[in-house]
Amino acid sequence: MSEMGGGHMHRPENQQRGVLKYAHHFLQKHWELVIYGVVGVCTTVINIVVFQILSEKVLNLFWSNASAFVIAVLFAYAANSLIVFHAPFSFRSFLQFWGMRIVSLAIDMGGLFVLIAVGMDKLAAKIFVNVAVVIANYLFSKLVIFKKGKGRKNGD
Template sequence: MAELIRKCWNKYKSIIAYLFWGVVTTIVNIASYQIMSPVWHWNYEVSTVIAWFLAVLVAYFTNKVWVFGSHYTTVKAFVIEICQFFFYRALTLLIDMAFMWVGVSILGLRSPLQQFIVKTLDNVVVIIANYIFSKWLIFKTNEKIIDK
């Protein structure tokens, strides 16, 4: 049984770590949004962007160290990696903004509970897109850049 668990862990550890840190990042995103928009009554678009930025900061460092184990040897490799990370996260910010716009402005889901539900569903879509970008475009590409 222990051998089976170890094999599963070794095979899926990046996915398990991504899911764990994705939950942490999602909590940062949703909690900061909930404080800024429903509690402080800031505009939902401004709140979404600030919540996104805070979540991306957490995501970059956790993904880099604990999920994908990215290592670079030059400043150039670091700059490329972080720029790619923020670029692809900006794409998912557009998904985030569109999702919130449809939920709040179009569908009129404005109560704190309704916004929480929209934001949670939104984050599921964003987490999946972020994993795909990170796994196959950001951290994977840098393995080739580092060696050059």
């Protein structure tokens, strides 16, 4: 009992301060990625909820997935442009965003149907594929669409 009292009291406080300091530093350094992750989670939830509702009640798998994709991409463009990358709306970035998301759709559709074909539950397959799509979309957005620096003008 005495070991848990005396000398051990200072160590957890120092560890907590260290963890908080590290977390603060991490958030400052990677804030854009953290916010992108939050937007990505919201986009994924929208995609999955729309897919689940439509596939259970209304449409076949293809149309359910396509509809979920369109709704999620509209949300994602607005959120990424305004909240994550602080970029003004431009027709060019909107078209680039959609172009890159069409590549994502191919990954989404192909992955979904392959995983279901090999026996994975449709919802589990949808979630797994969406994780891969969120990662690909961040890279596309960061490196191409909302890239800051040379050649990018506001409102292009």
